[in-house]
Amino acid sequence: xxxxxxxxxxxxxxxxxxxxxxxxxxxxxxxxxxxxxxxxxxxxxxxxxxxxxxxxxxxxxxxxxxxxxxxxxxxxxxxxxxxxxxxxxxxxxxxxxxxxxxxxxxxxxxxxxxxxxxxxxxxxxxxxxxxxxxxxxxx
Amino acid sequence: xxxxxxxxxxxxxxxxxxxxxxxxxxxxxxxxxxxxxxxxxxxxxxxxxxxxxxxxxxxxxxxxxxxxxxxxxxxxxxxxxxxxxxxxxxxxxxxxxxxxxxxxxxxxxxxxxxxxxxxxxxxxxxxxxxxxxxxxxxxxxxxxxxxxxxxxxxxxxxxxxxxxxxxxxxxxxxxxxxxxxxxxxxxxxxxxxxxxxxxxxxxxxxxxxxxxxxxxxxxxxxxxxxxxxxxxxxxxxxxxxxxxxxxxxxxxxxxxxxxxxxxxxxxxxxxxxxxxxxxxxxxxxxxxxxxxxxxxxxxxxxxxxxxxxxxxxxxxxxxxxxxxxxxxxxxxxxxxxxxxxxxxxxxxxxxxxxxxxxxxxxxxxxxxxxxxxxxxxxxxxxxxxxxxxxxxxxxxxxxxxxxxxxxxxxxxxxxxxxxxxxxxxxxxxxxxxxxxxxxxxxxxxxxxxxxxxxxxxxxxxxxxxxxxxxxxxxxxxxxxxxxxxxxxxxxxxxxxxxxxxxxxxxxxxxxxxxxxxx
Numbered sequence: 323x324x325x326x327x328x329x330x331x332x333x334x335x336x337x338x339x340x341x342x343x344x345x346x347x348x349x350x351x352x353x354x355x356x357x358x359x360x361x362x363x364x365x366x367x368x369x370x371x372x373x374x375x376x377x378x379x380x381x382x383x384x385x386x387x388x389x390x391x392x393x394x395x396x397x398x399x400x401x402x403x404x405x406x407x408x409x410x411x412x413x414x415x416x417x418x419x420x421x422x423x424x425x426x427x428x429x430x431x432x433x434x435x436x437x438x439x440x441x442x443x444x445x446x447x448x449x450x451x452x453x454x455x456x457x458x459x460x461x
Numbered sequence: 462x463x464x465x466x467x468x469x470x471x472x473x474x475x476x477x478x479x480x481x482x483x484x485x486x487x488x489x490x491x492x493x494x495x496x497x498x499x500x501x502x503x504x505x506x507x508x509x510x511x512x513x514x515x516x517x518x519x520x521x522x523x524x525x526x527x528x529x530x531x532x533x534x535x536x537x538x539x540x541x542x543x544x545x546x547x548x549x550x551x552x553x554x555x556x557x558x559x560x561x562x563x564x565x566x567x568x569x570x571x572x573x574x575x576x577x578x579x580x581x582x583x584x585x586x587x588x589x590x591x592x593x594x595x596x597x598x599x600x601x602x603x604x605x606x607x608x609x610x611x612x613x614x615x616x617x618x619x620x621x622x623x624x625x626x627x628x629x630x631x632x633x634x635x636x637x638x639x640x641x642x643x644x645x646x647x648x649x650x651x652x653x654x655x656x657x658x659x660x661x662x663x664x665x666x667x668x669x670x671x672x673x674x675x676x677x678x679x680x681x682x683x684x685x686x687x688x689x690x691x692x693x694x695x696x697x698x699x700x701x702x703x704x705x706x707x708x709x710x711x712x713x714x715x716x717x718x719x720x721x722x723x724x725x726x727x728x729x730x731x732x733x734x735x736x737x738x739x740x741x742x743x744x745x746x747x748x749x750x751x752x753x754x755x756x757x758x759x760x761x762x763x764x765x766x767x768x769x770x771x772x773x774x775x776x777x778x779x780x781x782x783x784x785x786x787x788x789x790x791x792x793x794x795x796x797x798x799x800x801x802x803x804x805x806x807x808x809x810x811x812x813x814x815x816x817x818x819x820x821x822x823x824x825x826x827x828x829x830x831x832x833x834x835x836x837x838x839x840x841x842x843x844x845x846x847x848x849x850x851x852x853x854x855x856x857x858x859x860x861x862x863x864x865x866x867x868x869x870x871x872x873x874x875x876x877x878x879x880x881x882x883x884x885x886x887x888x889x890x891x892x893x894x895x896x897x898x899x900x901x902x903x904x905x906x907x908x909x910x911x912x913x914x915x916x917x918x919x920x921x922x923x924x925x926x927x928x929x930x931x932x933x934x935x936x937x938x939x940x941x942x943x944x945x946x947x948x949x950x951x952x953x954x955x956x957x958x959x960x961x962x963x964x965x966x967x968x969x970x971x972x973x974x975x976x977x978x979x
Contacts, residue, residue, distance in 0.1 A: 336539035336555050338628025341668050341755075344868050345875050347979045361977035362628055363551065387539055388794075388904060392554025418794050418901055436759040436792045437888045440879055 327451045329380040332360040332369040334397075335389045342414060343384035349440040350382075350447065366396040373401075373409055379451045385415040391424065398428050410450050414438070462673070462716065462836065468828035476831055481726065485821040489729035491722050491834065493780040494745040498821030499812075504776075505783040506808045507584060507749065511536030511561035512795050513908035515571035518561040521798065522576060528802055529809065532614075534584040534785065535572070536560035537594075542629045544590040544963030547912045557908030559795065564912065565919050565958045569597040570604070579607045583614035584659070584749070584783075589631040591618040592640050593962045596949040599652070615656035615705060615749075618644055621682040621854055622661050625863045626668040628975065631963060634855045636970040640945065641686060642693045645700040647946035656705045658686060659749060665863075666709035667755045669871025672720045673837050675709060677844030678854075678863050680727055684845070685854040687736055697736050701743035710776040710784075711753040712768060718824060719833035721748070721779030727838055727845075749783040750776035757792040761887035762899050765789040770807050777811055778824055784808055794901035861978050868978065916958065923956040931955040932965045939969040 331347045333340055340362060351357045358376050360369060373381050385393060394413060401407055412432030413425065422433050432446050465472070476482070483489055486496030495501050508525055510533075511518045522533055538560040540552040546564055547556045556562050563569055573583075578601065587594045595616050602612055620637040623630045630637065641658065648657045662670075662679035670678065683704065690700055706724065710717050728746035732738040752772035757765045766789050773786045786804040788796030796804070812818055824830050851857045858864070877883035884890045931952040938948045952962050 336543045336545070336551055337559075338623070338630075339668075340628060341871050344979050345669075345871055348868075348872050349875070351979070357979070359977050359979050362975060365550070386559075387555055388558035389554035416793065418903065419896075419898065420901075420903065436757075437885070439889070440875060 327355045328378045329355050330358045330373045330378040331382045332364050333362050333384050334364050334393045335387050337387040338362055339386050353444045370400040380410045383413040395428050468832055472828045472832040490725040492822040492825045499818035504781050505532045506530055507532040507534045507783050509534040509536050509785045513557040514911050515568045519572055519574050532582045538562045544631050546958050546960030556912050562912045564916055565956055566953055569601050578602050579611045586617045588617050588620055588623050591616045592644055592949055593959050596953045600953045609652045613654040615659050618658045619661045622664050624858045627664040630973050632970045633973045638689045642690045643944045645690050649699045657703045659705050659707045661707040663707050663709045668867050670867045671870050672716050673840040676720050677841035681845050681848045681854050697738045698740040698743050701738050706748040708748055708750050709753050710750045710772040712756050714775050717775035718779040719837050722834045723838040747782045750781040751785040752787045758888050759792040762789050764887050790901050797902045864978055927955040928957050935965050936969055
């Protein structure tokens with residue numbers, strides 16, 4: 323019944339600043355989720371493959387370099403190609419306010435800017451990922 | 462670090478003035494490396510900047526110099542930092558985004574257009590491809606008839622902290638160390654006023670380290686570089702005076718000042734007693750400081766001006782040689798010109814209005830500060846001893862030791878923020894419901910398109926045979942024990958790109974892949 327939520331935490335792009343990715347990976351693990359951290363410099367293809375292999379419920383992206391408007395749409399596109407649109411995608415990092423509605427529009431609901439409490443991210447994932455699991459059971 | 466309520470003469474009984482402090486300008490330089498402090502020379506106001514194309518950044522540099530900035534500091538984009546050309550798959554969406562893109566000689570030349578390289582000092586934050594970018598700077602100087610011996614500046618060239626904290630590495634640790642020592646040897650002979658390395662604690666602290674961990678890992682990295690250079694056959698007093706440091710100036714005001722003072726004391730003793738350096742300039746720890754980027758908040762961004770001012774004051778009271786102050790909007794984006802100017806003005810107000818520059822080490826002798834300096838020194842020395850016992854920093858990195866220590870501190874800090882044991886104004890206390898909007902700099906994709914076009918033009922117009930010959934010569938030199946700076950300079954003259962030069966060495970040495978540790 324209480325199946326653990328499976329989360330792939332990924333650092334796409336060339337950036338190596340991994341403090342946020344590691345802290346959130348540990349916080350999600352402490353909150354009872356199964357966390358897989360991909361490590362650095364993953365292409366969107368590698369990240370989506372990891373999510374498929376790991377049967378992930380959630381992909382969490384950490385992007386600080388400004389490349390989010392290139393990376394996020396590509397991930398969403400790949401998920402669609404592989405019929406994985408039920409995977410929840412969340413992103414954290416340096417995301418300017420102006421890009422938030424654009425990311426929402428392509429289906430990224432959880433966007434966490436600097437200073438977001440860990441608990442808020444844990445709560446968001448817990449609620450959103452469970453909606454997916456229960457709706458699957460109904461259908 | 463735990464604090465007593467009150468400090469008294471008893472707190473510093475074990476400290477001997479002559480042995481542990483000394484007057485400013487005398488061993489062990491706890492109170493500063495210059496007898497005259499800032500009356501002799503003010504710190505250099507060096508604002509780190511770079512974005513988009515070389516032309517856009519050049520314009521920002523010329524305005525910073527016109528506004529009273531006294532040195533340049535280049536922020537490169539991620540493709541440049543990682544040794545990838547703009548047309549590489551991994552560069553997509555990253556060109557010009559968090560720094561300026563410099564791919565070939567034409568870019569470096571445009572970056573310094575109408576700036577006299579013999580008159581400014583230039584700091585370049587570049588690590589894995591540091592020798593390649595230094596080679597480009599040298600060739601630009603050569604083309605303009607500026608003598609290499611007159612050039613002054615710094616390349617960061619600190620690969621160890623990349624393995625530990627910032628993770629912008631290319632090659633495995635051992636060949637990476639060879640590139641560092643090749644730069645030491647080449648510059649000692651040909652570019653004598655160049656600071657060949659900036660051993661950096663800044664990124665270690667930003668990754669989550671405590672003040673004592675920043676101090677310890679940075680100085681232990683410094684020891685590792687000196688060890689390797691001596692092993693490569695260099696005499697310590699030929700290269701040690703050109704080693705500089707780079708520290709974070711965070712918000713715990715007295716702890717920051719104490720950390721800078723402890724750094725000078727430890728380094729002086731290490732250089733004199735561990736390495737038997739005899740030139741006093743080898744003993745003197747010179748450093749650049751930057752206020753703490755990680756302390757900036759996206760919420761209530763104007764609060765960041767206050768944080769930065771307090772952190773900058775700590776750096777000045779700690780005796781920094783050079784300072785960068787962060788802009789208020791940097792938790793959101795690269796700074797706008799107005800925000801960058803305000804950050805510079807913050808330093809100018811501290812320097813010219815507060816009077817703190819009139820007296821050398823004005824806080825020296827404070828019971829609290831001296832005790833804190835001693836405590837940080839002791840904690841750092843315990844770490845340094847532990848890493849010595851592991852067989853040095855490369856062995857410690859290979860075991861993941863500093864990486865784990867830093868990740869643990871980062872997690873503990875975050876938990877303190879969650880529980881409000883650590884208050885952050887505007888984030889977990891004194892929160893406003895409506896978000897203050899501020900205009901931020903937006904970098905679109907056009908810089909990437911322009912850099913791609915220039916790369917194509919460079920490839921079309923150069924002498925292909927000369928490029929191939931230069932790259933083959935570079936690889937041949939990498940396979941034997943021959944200094945790589947001259948082959949790199951020849952490759953730059955032939956208009957080889959950063960990606961081509963780095964790929965040449967990737968083929969010889971392979972790439973480093975980190976084992977991810979949570």
